[in-house]
Amino acid sequence: MMFEGEPEAWLGIDLGTQSVRALLVTADGTVLGAGTAPLTNHRDGGVRHEQDPGEWWEAVCAASRAAMSSLRGRGASGVRIGGLAVCGTSGTVLLTDTQGRPLTRGLMYDDGRAVEEAARVGMQTSWALPKALWLLGAYGPGRVTHQPDVITARLTGGGGTVSTDSSHALKTGYDAEREAWPPQLAYLGEVLPGVVRPGTRLGEVCRTAAEATGIPAGTPVIAGMTDGCAAQIASGALRSGAWNSVLGTTLVLKGASASPVRDDAGVVYNHRAPDGSWLPGGASSVGAGALPVGPDPSEMDIRAAEYEPSGALTYPLSSPGERFPFVAPQATAFTLGKPASEADGWAAVLQGVAFTERLCLDYLHHLGAPIDGPLTFTGGAARSAYWNQLRTDILGRPARVPEQIEPALGMAVLAAYGTGTGGIALSDVADRMVGIRTVLAPRASHTARFIEPYARLVDELETRGWLPTPLATHTRTRLNEDTIDS
Structure with a gap:
């Protein structure tokens, strides 16, 4: 089994929006090496x-060299690199030659x-197929x-x-249930x-790439x-429910389910997990941005904290x-009421994101998705202890914050799973490599x-016509039930 024998670590590489991050992680979740390198974004007109x-x-070369260098700096140069995996931003696509x-x-x-x-x-x-057709x-x-794919090819x-992997191919129209490109x-x-x-x-890291990245051939x-x-892998949220x-610039919820979560509106989509189970989820445009x-x-x-609740109501x-x-291409941010101060305006945004997060969970419940398992907070905003507690209070349910909140850790876990020989489940690998830093409980009076x-x-x-009435009705029913229970 991969957890026995000589010292071993796995490399996770995250191609983010602002930077590339590389983490070298052992079987017990210890980070032996890390590196980061910035990326340039070319934007025009929104x-x-x-x-x-x-x-x-x-950037991958720079981040990987830094991670390998810090490994040697810790006196752990004898550690074997068991494998690596790479993640990227969902829906990002380009054209290459043969x-x-x-x-x-x-x-x-x-x-x-x-x-x-x-x-x-x-x-x-935002999906990849429309952009691919535009490029063609x-x-x-x-x-x-x-x-x-650009990185794994190099x-x-x-x-x-x-x-490519079926996860990135999903938004290019790949049929994850049939595991094939659809006839259309x-x-x-x-x-x-x-x-x-x-x-x-x-495949394996070739000699040319090894020289460029510092990753052993x-x-x-x-x-x-x-x-x-x-x-999601980095959070350990891999068992059904x-x-x-x-939560970063925007808000993404991803869960685990034994079967796909059906959604005729196309709001929730389902990734196929490595073991064949399902990872349903959706992405909102609200967030810390x-x-x-x-x-x-x-x-701030x-x-x-002095404004609970805020004097203004914001959809951020x-x-x-x-x-x-919900899907509403015409939706724009709005604020009802006037914040009493700069701090009140800040509070309104924090609360508005949490309200949307609760509405997302209500929608998942409306679809019949299992949501009774543990909830984990990751993303850059999970570094805010206040916002974590506020979200927990507004959601009215416990939450956990892992030690590491980076996608690169998830790729290290996946690399360990993919190179394993003992038939260990991905959830079990994650349990060993993902540590929980904080467990939060909702405060009933604040909720x-x-x-x-x-x-x-x-x-x-x-009222604005963005939220479908059936979902609004379901949300009010759940809210009334929670109010009676409390």
Whole structure:
């Protein structure tokens, strides 16, 4: 088994929006090495968002070298690197040639130019297939490639022959239940890549890549997952009914289920887990990106605690349009009432995000998804102790915060799973590698304070025509039940 014998660690690589992060982690979750390198974002007019694929590789090399260097600095140079996996931003896509060389820049997850293509295929503009069709129309022939595929191709030296994983392929239209590209995409032919399940061995680090990255040649390269799924693995939320709430610039909820969660509205989608079970989830456009830039967050959190609830009610979209818990491309951020102070305005955003988080869980309950397992907070916002407790109070349910809240840890866990020989479940591997730092309990008196503003937000969203009436009704029913129980 992989947890016995010589010292061993696994490398997780996260291709984020602002940077690439690499973590080298042992079987018990100890971080032996870490590295990071910045990325440049090319934005224009709130619609165009691109990155240079060449910069992805340069950043991976820098971050990996830093992680390997810190490993040697700890006197752990004798540790064997058991394998690595790479995650990327969901929906980011580009075109490459038959050798895997980029022909275009990467269109990022929130690039909004593929409006006509999205309408034609019945998907959100944030998904990869509309953007891939836009690229094919704008630039001509090429092979549809997802962000991590560029890196795994360089690492293995496999070029255009390296398969993508089904997690990143999901938003390109891949049928995760049939585990095949659907017939309606047959016209694209070889433009679409081969697909394997996450956790599948793709190859080994070639000598050229080893020289560039510092990762030993021959290290197994394992098929990864999207950054949201990677964060879920890092949270340990892998048993049915468990959920991970990733709060950064935006809010993403991902859970575990024995069967897919059906949603005719297309708000919730289902990733296929490495073991064949399901990881349903959805992504909202609310989040910390709606907070004003400039004030010190720690200081503002202290001041915001005086406003529970806030004198203003905010739906804090980080960018126009909403995707979860409802689809409303026309939605914009709004505030009802006037904050009494800068701190009250800060409080309104923190509370508005938590209200949306609660509405997302209400929607999942409305769909019949299992939500009775543990809830975990990850993402950059999970560093705020105040916001964590506030969210717990508004949700009215316990929550956990792991020691490490990075998607790169999830990829290290997946690499350990993918290189294992003992038939160990991914959830068991995660249990050994994921440590829990904090366990939070809701305070009943605080939860009661937020019932009225939450109900008012539900009413407002329904009145604006964004929130479907059946969901609004279901939410009020649950809220009444909770009020009676309390």
